[in-house]
Amino acid sequence: MSARKYNISEIFFSLQGEGFHTGLPAVFVRMSGCDLHCPWCDTDFSTRLTLTAGAIAAEADRLYPPYGGTRLLVLTGGEPTLQADEELTGTLHGHGFSICIETNGTRPVPHGIDWVTCSPKAGSAPVLTEADEVKVVYTGDSPEHWRQKIKAPHWLLQPLDNNGLQNTQETVAYILKHPEWRLSLQTHKAAGFK
Numbered sequence: 001m002s003a004r005k006y007n008i009s010e011i012f013f014s015l016q017g018e019g020f021h022t023g024l025p026a027v028f029v030r031m032s033g034c035d036l037h038c039p040w041c042d043t044d045f046s047t048r049l050t051l052t053a054g055a056i057a058a059e060a061d062r063l064y065p066p067y068g069g070t071r072l073l074v075l076t077g078g079e080p081t082l083q084a085d086e087e088l089t090g091t092l093h094g095h096g097f098s099i100c101i102e103t104n105g106t107r108p109v110p111h112g113i114d115w116v117t118c119s120p121k122a123g124s125a126p127v128l129t130e131a132d133e134v135k136v137v138y139t140g141d142s143p144e145h146w147r148q149k150i151k152a153p154h155w156l157l158q159p160l161d162n163n164g165l166q167n168t169q170e171t172v173a174y175i176l177k178h179p180e181w182r183l184s185l186q187t188h189k190a191a192g193f194k
Protein backbone atom coordinates (compact mmCIF):
# COMPACT_ATOMS: atom_id res chain seq x y z
CA MET A 1 0.00 0.00 0.00
CA SER A 2 1.26 3.47 -0.87
CA ALA A 3 2.64 5.56 1.94
CA ARG A 4 1.94 8.84 0.17
CA LYS A 5 1.06 11.60 2.58
CA TYR A 6 -0.80 14.82 1.88
CA ASN A 7 -0.16 18.19 3.48
CA ILE A 8 -3.38 19.31 5.09
CA SER A 9 -4.25 22.55 6.79
CA GLU A 10 -7.45 21.38 8.49
CA ILE A 11 -10.35 18.93 8.27
CA PHE A 12 -13.69 20.07 9.64
CA PHE A 13 -17.42 19.40 9.42
CA SER A 14 -19.71 22.28 8.58
CA LEU A 15 -22.37 23.49 6.17
CA GLN A 16 -21.50 24.11 2.55
CA GLY A 17 -22.39 27.77 2.64
CA GLU A 18 -21.71 28.77 -0.98
CA GLY A 19 -22.71 27.75 -4.47
CA PHE A 20 -24.98 24.98 -5.78
CA HIS A 21 -24.78 22.81 -2.65
CA THR A 22 -25.55 25.65 -0.24
CA GLY A 23 -27.09 24.39 2.98
CA LEU A 24 -25.82 20.80 2.83
CA PRO A 25 -23.57 19.35 5.53
CA ALA A 26 -20.09 18.49 4.27
CA VAL A 27 -16.65 17.51 5.47
CA PHE A 28 -14.08 20.06 4.31
CA VAL A 29 -10.50 18.96 3.68
CA ARG A 30 -8.41 22.09 3.35
CA MET A 31 -5.23 21.12 1.52
CA SER A 32 -2.09 23.18 2.01
CA GLY A 33 -0.49 25.50 -0.51
CA CYS A 34 -1.68 27.57 -3.44
CA ASP A 35 -0.20 28.51 -6.80
CA LEU A 36 -1.79 31.99 -6.78
CA HIS A 37 -1.27 34.99 -4.52
CA CYS A 38 -4.58 36.85 -4.58
CA PRO A 39 -4.14 40.13 -2.70
CA TRP A 40 -7.47 39.77 -0.83
CA CYS A 41 -6.90 36.14 0.21
CA ASP A 42 -7.55 35.63 3.92
CA THR A 43 -7.42 31.81 3.91
CA ASP A 44 -4.84 30.17 6.13
CA PHE A 45 -3.69 27.17 4.11
CA SER A 46 -0.51 26.43 6.01
CA THR A 47 0.32 22.79 6.80
CA ARG A 48 -0.79 21.49 10.18
CA LEU A 49 -1.27 17.81 9.39
CA THR A 50 0.48 15.32 7.14
CA LEU A 51 -1.87 12.41 6.49
CA THR A 52 -2.29 9.38 4.24
CA ALA A 53 -5.45 9.05 2.15
CA GLY A 54 -6.70 6.39 4.58
CA ALA A 55 -6.17 8.71 7.56
CA ILE A 56 -8.02 11.54 5.80
CA ALA A 57 -10.95 9.21 5.06
CA ALA A 58 -10.97 7.92 8.64
CA GLU A 59 -11.12 11.45 10.02
CA ALA A 60 -13.92 12.31 7.57
CA ASP A 61 -15.83 9.21 8.75
CA ARG A 62 -15.36 10.24 12.37
CA LEU A 63 -16.69 13.75 11.68
CA TYR A 64 -19.57 12.65 9.41
CA PRO A 65 -20.51 9.02 10.10
CA PRO A 66 -22.42 7.10 7.40
CA TYR A 67 -26.20 7.57 7.67
CA GLY A 68 -27.52 5.85 4.55
CA GLY A 69 -27.55 8.95 2.34
CA THR A 70 -25.04 10.91 0.29
CA ARG A 71 -22.21 12.40 2.31
CA LEU A 72 -20.44 15.34 0.68
CA LEU A 73 -16.74 15.89 1.12
CA VAL A 74 -15.18 19.08 -0.26
CA LEU A 75 -11.52 19.23 -1.23
CA THR A 76 -10.54 22.85 -0.89
CA GLY A 77 -7.49 24.95 -0.17
CA GLY A 78 -5.36 26.73 -1.01
CA GLU A 79 -5.40 24.94 -4.31
CA PRO A 80 -6.31 21.26 -3.85
CA THR A 81 -5.22 20.17 -7.35
CA LEU A 82 -1.61 20.70 -6.25
CA GLN A 83 -1.93 17.45 -4.28
CA ALA A 84 -5.22 15.65 -4.90
CA ASP A 85 -4.81 12.47 -6.96
CA GLU A 86 -6.59 9.23 -7.82
CA GLU A 87 -5.29 7.53 -4.71
CA LEU A 88 -7.09 10.11 -2.58
CA THR A 89 -10.32 10.17 -4.62
CA GLY A 90 -10.38 6.34 -4.79
CA THR A 91 -9.95 6.04 -1.04
CA LEU A 92 -12.65 8.62 -0.30
CA HIS A 93 -15.04 6.90 -2.72
CA GLY A 94 -14.24 3.62 -0.97
CA HIS A 95 -15.59 5.23 2.21
CA GLY A 96 -18.76 6.30 0.37
CA PHE A 97 -18.10 10.03 0.04
CA SER A 98 -19.27 12.12 -2.90
CA ILE A 99 -16.28 14.32 -3.68
CA CYS A 100 -16.48 18.00 -4.59
CA ILE A 101 -13.45 20.11 -5.39
CA GLU A 102 -13.09 23.88 -5.21
CA THR A 103 -10.34 24.91 -7.58
CA ASN A 104 -9.04 28.13 -9.11
CA GLY A 105 -8.91 26.25 -12.44
CA THR A 106 -5.20 26.70 -13.13
CA ARG A 107 -4.53 22.94 -13.07
CA PRO A 108 -6.41 19.83 -14.25
CA VAL A 109 -8.53 18.05 -11.65
CA PRO A 110 -7.80 14.38 -10.90
CA HIS A 111 -10.12 11.55 -11.96
CA GLY A 112 -12.81 10.63 -9.49
CA ILE A 113 -14.14 14.09 -8.66
CA ASP A 114 -17.96 14.14 -8.61
CA TRP A 115 -18.51 17.90 -8.63
CA VAL A 116 -16.10 20.60 -9.83
CA THR A 117 -16.49 24.17 -8.61
CA CYS A 118 -14.19 26.45 -10.54
CA SER A 119 -13.51 29.83 -8.99
CA PRO A 120 -11.23 31.59 -11.47
CA LYS A 121 -9.20 34.53 -10.22
CA ALA A 122 -8.49 37.83 -11.97
CA GLY A 123 -5.15 37.80 -13.76
CA SER A 124 -4.86 33.99 -13.76
CA ALA A 125 -5.02 31.71 -16.79
CA PRO A 126 -7.35 28.75 -16.14
CA VAL A 127 -6.63 25.50 -17.99
CA LEU A 128 -9.98 24.06 -16.93
CA THR A 129 -12.47 24.37 -19.78
CA GLU A 130 -15.45 22.63 -18.12
CA ALA A 131 -16.89 22.61 -14.61
CA ASP A 132 -20.16 21.81 -12.84
CA GLU A 133 -20.36 25.35 -11.55
CA VAL A 134 -18.32 28.51 -11.86
CA LYS A 135 -18.22 30.87 -8.92
CA VAL A 136 -16.84 34.36 -9.46
CA VAL A 137 -16.23 37.02 -6.82
CA TYR A 138 -17.84 40.22 -8.05
CA THR A 139 -15.41 43.10 -7.79
CA GLY A 140 -17.31 45.55 -9.97
CA ASP A 141 -15.59 44.38 -13.17
CA SER A 142 -17.59 42.45 -15.74
CA PRO A 143 -17.25 38.68 -15.17
CA GLU A 144 -18.50 37.82 -18.69
CA HIS A 145 -15.06 36.94 -20.11
CA TRP A 146 -15.07 33.77 -17.96
CA ARG A 147 -18.16 32.58 -19.82
CA GLN A 148 -16.12 32.50 -23.05
CA LYS A 149 -13.42 30.35 -21.43
CA ILE A 150 -15.29 27.78 -19.33
CA LYS A 151 -18.37 25.61 -20.05
CA ALA A 152 -20.65 25.15 -17.05
CA PRO A 153 -24.37 24.77 -16.33
CA HIS A 154 -24.33 26.98 -13.22
CA TRP A 155 -22.86 30.49 -12.94
CA LEU A 156 -22.62 32.05 -9.50
CA LEU A 157 -21.66 35.56 -8.57
CA GLN A 158 -20.50 36.21 -5.04
CA PRO A 159 -19.94 39.56 -3.33
CA LEU A 160 -16.52 40.33 -1.92
CA ASP A 161 -16.72 39.19 1.70
CA ASN A 162 -15.00 42.25 3.12
CA ASN A 163 -17.01 44.81 1.18
CA GLY A 164 -20.29 44.49 3.06
CA LEU A 165 -23.77 45.31 1.96
CA GLN A 166 -22.80 47.79 -0.74
CA ASN A 167 -20.99 45.13 -2.73
CA THR A 168 -23.84 42.67 -2.13
CA GLN A 169 -26.31 45.19 -3.54
CA GLU A 170 -24.02 45.84 -6.54
CA THR A 171 -23.80 42.09 -7.11
CA VAL A 172 -27.58 41.73 -6.99
CA ALA A 173 -27.97 44.70 -9.37
CA TYR A 174 -25.57 43.02 -11.82
CA ILE A 175 -27.53 39.74 -11.68
CA LEU A 176 -30.84 41.52 -12.28
CA LYS A 177 -29.36 42.81 -15.53
CA HIS A 178 -27.57 39.54 -16.38
CA PRO A 179 -29.94 36.77 -15.25
CA GLU A 180 -27.72 33.90 -16.40
CA TRP A 181 -25.89 34.52 -13.11
CA ARG A 182 -27.17 33.47 -9.71
CA LEU A 183 -26.31 34.96 -6.30
CA SER A 184 -23.99 33.04 -4.00
CA LEU A 185 -23.60 34.30 -0.44
CA GLN A 186 -21.37 32.95 2.31
CA THR A 187 -24.38 31.69 4.24
CA HIS A 188 -22.27 29.58 6.62
CA LYS A 189 -20.72 32.80 7.96
CA ALA A 190 -24.16 34.42 8.35
CA ALA A 191 -25.20 31.33 10.33
CA GLY A 192 -22.12 31.59 12.54
CA PHE A 193 -20.33 28.57 11.09
CA LYS A 194 -16.78 28.30 9.87
Ligand code: SF4
Pocket residue numbers: 034035036037038040041042043077078079104121
Ligand atom coordinates in the same frame (compact mmCIF):
# COMPACT_ATOMS: atom_id res chain seq x y z
S1 SF4 B 1 -6.67 31.03 -5.32
FE1 SF4 B 1 -7.93 31.08 -3.45
S2 SF4 B 1 -6.62 30.21 -1.84
FE2 SF4 B 1 -5.27 30.73 -3.57
S3 SF4 B 1 -4.50 32.78 -3.08
FE3 SF4 B 1 -6.33 33.05 -4.37
S4 SF4 B 1 -8.07 33.27 -2.93
FE4 SF4 B 1 -6.31 32.42 -1.78
